[in-house]
Amino acid sequence: MFKALFTAALVAGLVCGCKTQSAMTADAIGCGRTQVDILKSRYSRDGTTTAWCAKCKGRIYHCVTNPERDRVECKEGNPGNVCD
DSSP: OHHHHHHHHHHHHHHHTOOOHHHHHHHHHTOOGGGOEEEOOHHHHHTOSSEEEEEETTEEEEEEEOTTOSOEEEEEOOTTTTOO
């Protein structure tokens, strides 16, 4: 049962073209998708999905997107800021 639900959710995600934070970050900063780690931050603790912190190749990034997830901007951030 779980496997069937997981497969259905995966297919639905692929069909809708939904982008994950990792994928959007990778595209915005030019890192490979497997190189991006989404960090626990104030945003993740608050349940925010349009702003997050990520790490790639030892650098910390602060990323934001619009609710439609069709635009994303990531800037190298300060790890002592909201990305801790």
